[in-house]
Amino acid sequence: MDFITISLISFFAVVSAFLPPLLDGVERKVRAKIQSRIGPPTVMQTWYDLRKLAVKELKMPLGGELAVLTVFLSLITSVSSIAYLTYVLITSTLNPLSIATLIVLITASHNLTLLSSVSTSNPFSIVGSYRNVTLLLVNEFGFMAGFIATLYALVRLSTNPTPLSFLAYALGLAALIVSTYVGCGRLPYDIHEAEPELASGALIEFSGVALGTYLYTHLMMRYVFSLLVAYAISTLIIGFTNALVVIAVLALLTSIIYILYGVVAAMLGRTRVDLGVRTLFTLYVSLTLCLVVAWLFA
Amino acid sequence: MVEALPRNGSVDLAKAFDKLKRSIWVFHLNTGSCNGCDIEVLDVLTPYFDVERFGIKLVGSPRHADLILLTGPITIKTLDKVVRAIDAMPRPRLVLALGSCGVGGGIWFNTYSTLGGYPKLQELLKSLGVEVDKVVYVPGCPVRPEAIIYGVALLLGLAEPKVRYERVEAVEG
Ligand code: SF4
Numbered sequence: 001m002d003f004i005t006i007s008l009i010s011f012f013a014v015v016s017a018f019l020p021p022l023l024d025g026v027e028r029k030v031r032a033k034i035q036s037r038i039g040p041p042t043v044m045q046t047w048y049d050l051r052k053l054a055v056k057e058l059k060m061p062l063g064g065e066l067a068v069l070t071v072f073l074s075l076i077t078s079v080s081s082i083a084y085l086t087y088v089l090i091t092s093t094l095n096p097l098s099i100a101t102l103i104v105l106i107t108a109s110h111n112l113t114l115l116s117s118v119s120t121s122n123p124f125s126i127v128g129s130y131r132n133v134t135l136l137l138v139n140e141f142g143f144m145a146g147f148i149a150t151l152y153a154l155v156r157l158s159t160n161p162t163p164l165s166f167l168a169y170a171l172g173l174a175a176l177i178v179s180t181y182v183g184c185g186r187l188p189y190d191i192h193e194a195e196p197e198l199a200s201g202a203l204i205e206f207s208g209v210a211l212g213t214y215l216y217t218h219l220m221m222r223y224v225f226s227l228l229v230a231y232a233i234s235t236l237i238i239g240f241t242n243a244l245v246v247i248a249v250l251a252l253l254t255s256i257i258y259i260l261y262g263v264v265a266a267m268l269g270r271t272r273v274d275l276g277v278r279t280l281f282t283l284y285v286s287l288t289l290c291l292v293v294a295w296l297f298a
Numbered sequence: 299m300v301e302a303l304p305r306n307g308s309v310d311l312a313k314a315f316d317k318l319k320r321s322i323w324v325f326h327l328n329t330g331s332c333n334g335c336d337i338e339v340l341d342v343l344t345p346y347f348d349v350e351r352f353g354i355k356l357v358g359s360p361r362h363a364d365l366i367l368l369t370g371p372i373t374i375k376t377l378d379k380v381v382r383a384i385d386a387m388p389r390p391r392l393v394l395a396l397g398s399c400g401v402g403g404g405i406w407f408n409t410y411s412t413l414g415g416y417p418k419l420q421e422l423l424k425s426l427g428v429e430v431d432k433v434v435y436v437p438g439c440p441v442r443p444e445a446i447i448y449g450v451a452l453l454l455g456l457a458e459p460k461v462r463y464e465r466v467e468a469v470e471g
Contacts (some may be wrong), residue, residue: 016404028350037350045321045353052317052364057309059361207361207388 008243011088013083015251016227020219021046023255027262034266046219053212061205064123066085068210070119074112078220081105085224089231089250090243094151103147107140109221110183113214120205128204135189137275139182146175149291150232157236162190168294173232175287180225182280186265187220189276222258230254311390311431318364318390319454321353325363325387329380330412331370334440335397339367342443349447360386365453367446371399371406372413377422384423390431394449398439407468417465435463 025043032039040046061067082104088098114136117129149172155164183187206214230253234246326343342349343356357363360383360449372380386390395416398404403414413419416433423430436449451457 032348032350035345037345037348039348040350041320041353048317048320048353049323049355052314054319055317056364056390057314059386059388115452164461203362204359205361211362 005090005243008247009083009086010249012086012090012251016082016086016223017079019251019255020223020258021050021216023221023223023258027256027259030259031262031266034263037039050212050216053215054162054209054269056208058208058210061125064120064205066119067116067205070116071206071213074109074116075220076218077105077109077112077166078217078224081109081165081224082220082227085227089227090246098146099151101130104124106143106224109217110136110140113217116214117203117205122205125204134277135182135280137207138280138284139179139189142175142280142287143179143183145284145288146177146179147228148172150176154235164294164297167226168291169204171287171291171294173229175291176232177229178280178283180229181261181264183225184222184261186261187268188271190265222261223254226257226261227254229257233257263277304396304400309389315390315431316420318392319353319456321355322364322450322454323355323357323362324365324367324394324445324450325357325360325383326367327360327369327380327383329368329370329376329400330373331397331399335369335400335438337397338440338443339369342446347443347447349450352447352450354450361388363387364390365392365394367396368400369396369401369441370459371403371409371415372419374411374413377413377419380419381423381428381463384430385426385428389429391429393430394446394453395433395435396438396446396449397441398437400441401435401437404439434446 022043024046025040028045029039029043058068084098085102088094095253114129114133117132118126120126131277150169153169153172157169201212203211227250230250234249234253242255317416325416326336326339341347360366364387366384366387368380370376384393393416395401399406400416402417406412407414413422416435420430420433432453434453435451436445438445448457452459
């Protein structure tokens with residue numbers, strides 16, 4: 001790897017660390033516009049929120065040392081997944097091993113945030129977290145199926161672009177978009193935000209820097225998911241070109257997808273969590289079956 | 299006012315308070331009000347007044363809150379929950395005592411079933427070692443939404459107070 005590629009990867013990784021809270025600020029502004037409000041004073045509002053949490057007192061929940069530790073571990077894995085994803089995309093080294101590593105890093109970050117909430121002594125936090133676990137169990141399946149199917153379809157399209165390959169790509173992309181939307185924790189799958197309203201859920205016991213880290217990790221994961229979708233779309237449109245173009249297109253498309261997800265969330269209402277699980281399960285199984293049929297005929 | 303805040307362990311309260319000026323998360327605590335003030339609080343938080351434009355956000359847990367919007371005269375039934383909710387807040391913790399009831403108990407200032415407003419609660423909190431860093435009293439029955447926003451601005455030092463709060467004891471009999 002030459003110096004320029006290393007610099008590009010470092011630059012994009014740093015930008016990716018700064019962008020998610022900024023995009024969240026933009027999303028809050030857009031959401032306010034849709035709801036005929038002014039919204040936060042600036043797009044930096046989420047940064048201000050995080051900065052405040054960083055200097056506030058950390059109230060340690062009873063037996064919560066492990067919880068706080070896992071929150072920080074989760075941040076480390078989400079930063080690693082962004083850095084690794086950047087490396088893979090810029091150097092075009094997508095292979096079964098790198099895909100498996102990516103999936104492990106992304107799911108590890110999710111699971112660590114869940115572990116943090118089940119390791120407090122607050123029973124309400126644990127109850128809320130299990131609701132999240134149920135949803136994630138179904139969604140991880142859809143995410144893996146969608147991610148792998150989309151990448152496989154992209155490889156097939158580059159060698160043999162038949163209508164059925166396009167159909168397989170579209171089905172894989174649909175599963176990827178739905179699963180990343182759910183993985184982003186947006187309405188009606190925003191369990192971590194909805195649960196505190198019932199005095200339960202993963203977030204309920206966190207305060208100060210632990211809460212700030214949890215929220216920042218969450219925003220990073222939203223960015224990672226948007227980046228994956230951006231990659232799946234941009235690769236079809238522009239193909240593999242030089243690193244600088246890949247970075248510019250990815251950064252732009254990721255930001256657009258991030259905001260688009262926010263706009264969709266602003267238009268949806270809340271549903272019962274068990275309905276969400278059932279709907280997702282039916283959707284993923286149907287998409288997978290259609291995918292299998294498309295591959296068989298392709 | 300900011301300089302008056304001391305350090306609390308590893309937390310620099312003055313610095314943390316300074317950061318609250320751009321981002322303040324509120325927790326609504328009903329201590330047994332008639333719901334008149336609560337409806338005004340909800341009004342403040344809904345799109346019409348849109349307090350997100352001041353960096354204010356409603357949160358569902360006192361652990362996430364910087365400011366408690368306290369309504370009601372603090373009934374004896376709610377007392378232990380109120381104390382625990384305020385104690386659960388990370389410092390700097392601020393309180394906005396809302397409505398005649400929150401400010402001084404209102405018409406329940408000396409009944410058997412209420413504590414009689416925030417000042418009496420503050421004495422109790424002090425005796426229990428629960429520090430509250432700043433309090434602003436916002437009177438009214440019910441309190442007006444504009445007054446609540448003004449109260450938050452006063453609390454954060456963004457507006458100058460026009461009146462002074464003075465505590466007086468009611469003469470019984
Ligand atoms: S101040 Fe008035 S409106 Fe508010 S809780 Fe008391 S009685 Fe109800």
